Amino acid sequence: MGADIAIRFENVIKTYPAYHHVTGGFKNFLFNFRKSIKELKNRSLVLDGISLDIKKGECFGFIGRNGAGKSTSLGLMAGVLTPDSGNVTVNGRVSPLLELGAGFHPELTGRENIVLNGVLMGLSRSQVQNQLEEIIEFSGLGEFIDQPIRTYSSGMYAKLGFSIVSNLSPEILLIDEVLSVGDHVFVQKCMNRIEQFRADPNVTLVLVSHDHVSVKTVCDRAVWIENHKVKLIGSANEVVDAYVESCEKQA
Amino acid sequence: MSSHHHSSLLAPKKPVISNTVRWYRDILIVLLHKELTVRYKNSVLGYLWSLMNPLMLAAVFYVVFSVYMRFNIPNYLIVLLSALFPWQWLNNSVGQAPFLFLANATLVKKVCFPRYIIPLVTTLHDMIHFLLALPIFIFFSILHGIYPTASWLYGLPLLLLVSCVFIFGLSLMISSINLFFRDLNNIIVILLNIAFYATPIIYSIDTVPADKLKYFVINPVAPLFISWRSLLHGNRIDMQYLPWAIGYAVVSLIVGWVVYSRLNKKFAEVI
Secondary structure, eight states: OOTTEEEEEEEEEEEEEOTHHHHTOHHHHHHTHHHHHHHHHOEEEEEEEEEEEEETTOEEEEEOSTTSSHHHHHHHHHTSSOOSEEEEEEESOEEEOOOTTTTOOTTSBHHHHHHHHHHHTTOOHHHHHHHHHHHHHHHTOGGGGGSBGGGOOHHHHHHHHHHHHHTOOOSEEEEOGGGGTSOHHHHHHHHHHHHHHHHOTTOEEEEEOSOHHHHHHHOSEEEEEETTEEEEEEEHHHHHHHHHHHHHHHO | OEEEEEEOSSSOHHHHHHHHHHHHHHHHHHHHHHHHHHHTTTHHHHHHHHHHHHHHHHHHHIIIIIIISOOOOTTHHHHHHHHHHHHHHHHHHHHHGGGHHHHTHHHHHHOOSOTTHHHHHHHHHHHHHHHHHHHHHHHHHHHTTOOOOTHHHHHHHHHHHHHHHHHHHHHHHHHHHHTTSTTHHHHHHHHHHHHHHHSSSSSOGGGSOGGGTTHHHHSSSHHHHHHHHHHHTTOSOOTTTHHHHHHHHHHHHHHHHHHHHHHGGGHHHHO
């Protein structure tokens, strides 16, 4: 694999189990034993032979309908899922962008939450410590930074979340649809910051979304996944237009 | 063949690996720090609250067994506490184990790190809590005229390590299985209750008929707590039961590790 490739999918097949009987507990499992055993073997296909390259420094989008396998792709890139067959090769340090507040604890102070969240998003403790004053300054929370964040308003929450994102120095940043659901100010500031990451040749961005507008505005290239396979791969404009057209046809 | 590589072709290999390990250590530290800060937030009051449960339990057992049923065990309170405090550690960690990965769903689904850190953090957190409760034990001990001896210097680290290994192995196994069988905690509650009475905590092995002593070797939990009592109350290393405790700890770690490694890859699929 060349040094200019950040992520490579080679003929990746991923299936999911129909675990719901089993996750229903031992009781369910034992009382529906035959059915449960059958379901254990019966896995549903999510990705069927996906191959693609994401280049270093580019911004790459995944689009497709709900359940098309976008989040599964993200999980494979993050390394939290393993493919059934094929390879996912990642060249660089992966940082997941956690949704607003996902790594926060309400009883901890703003300062403590910065360290906690920063480390979970891939920074080392010393990196966070070195930039702590800068991050606090950036958050604009002043003396509230030493208050437990359960006392924060949603706006302050967003400021804290963003101050951490703004100081991330990712190699590969994975962004889930999370950006569409956060606080408005948070989303706007994050989008500005993502613009900066986009301009940086050392940062590879991967965006997973069914909001085709954001894929079109942010991404250079994109892939459209339909029926578990790559339907189209190319420039973001081209792929999004084709996707929108197909959606309109079906509507 | 299926595999998932995280490699860096540009940077030399070695620093990358040590950076990763350092990051894992940092995750362990921040998660442990979070648990401790949340528990002891209002310093003194938080500490006292966390001691309430074991002390109230001890008071109840003391009144029932020593006053009402007139158990003829000298220094019953010390005998009781010397096993009850370590038991609280196991009880808290193992009791929470079914919910550990579910409570950290975001981490499991989004962040790639060794997930065994999560049960490890709980085990260490409850160990620190046990250590903080130890001065209370020593205080009551001294009131009864029993003083710690030099045997604690090597006995304490040894038993802490054995307990850590034993409890971590159990937590790892239970937390992993519970993702697939979500009603496991119902079974764990019952098992913990049985284990509590099957282990010499509210009673002493000294009063158990000699022909029944073999059951405390078969019970994987008992040797550890017999060893704790021998150290904390008797100031001695229990050469009869400690080897069993070590053996069960190693078995617990191996079983926990095997279960975890087999299921770990599927965690994000089922959570």
